[in-house]
Amino acid sequence: MSHYRGYFMKDDRIIAPAIIHATDDAQAMLKAGELLTTSQFVRIEVWRETRVVGALSAPAENSH
DSSP states (O other): OEEEEEEEEETTEEEEEEEEEESSHHHHHHHHHHHHHTSSOSEEEEEETTEEEEEEEOOGGGOO
């Protein structure tokens, strides 16, 4: 199990961090999507050490 970092973003600024435990990048992105849908935020970036794994944005109708 690897440790990934998620960062909830707003206007290209980090608003809140999240720790994501996953076996690989794909699972980390799936878990980040779950975190995003249950949060008040509209974007999350996922990092593994110094590497950006990816970013997800909430659909427009769910954004606050």
